[in-house]
Amino acid sequence: RKEVEQDPGPFNVPEGATVAFNCTYSNSASQSFFWYRQDCRKEPKLLMSVYSSGNEDGRFTAQLNRASQYISLLIRDSKLSDSATYLCVVNRRGNKLVFGAGTILRVKS
């Protein structure tokens, strides 16, 4: 079983739609949680950190449920430019990030 599991998608949504991605992690010792975004043939870039209390950054909302070992990302009012692969990332004690395989989002006009 992979340490970080994501639905690979693709999620095909129209502009303006709301879309949600989920991620589960298996290691209860995980301490830090992130969503990274990766455009085609580009490097991953940090989208946002995820906190237990939930956090929002503009159209993006991230939630963490430690009891269920579950992380989510909600994107409201999708834009064409949101099309990318979204990577769920966790960090155990230390400096090693563990990546999910990513969820592909395609926003269409």
Added chain:
Amino acid sequence: EAGVTQFPSHSVIEKGQTVTLRCDPISGHDNLYWYRRVMGKEIKFLLHFVKESKQDESGMPNNRFLAERTGGTYSTLKVQPAELEDSGVYFCASSWGQVSGGELFFGEGSRLTVL
């Protein structure tokens, strides 16, 4: 400010040959990481340097891979001899502090194709 730069962007070699990938981290970042993504799989950790010291090399697949960071500046990752399963994208990343509290800045990656 320059980001993380990697060279070459793409390398095509034959099985058994040697390839050396180079990474220049963001200036002032003591932490340097190598990750790789093989076809259809998730990005996986290879190793972590703090300055010139290897902090964690638990992700290195085997002894055909050798990473160095001379003087705590740029880093190289050598694959010798290369095998078909080494094909993939090798990402270098750097950070100023602990990754748990901060952001990793990735380079655009070096795509390795072993024929």
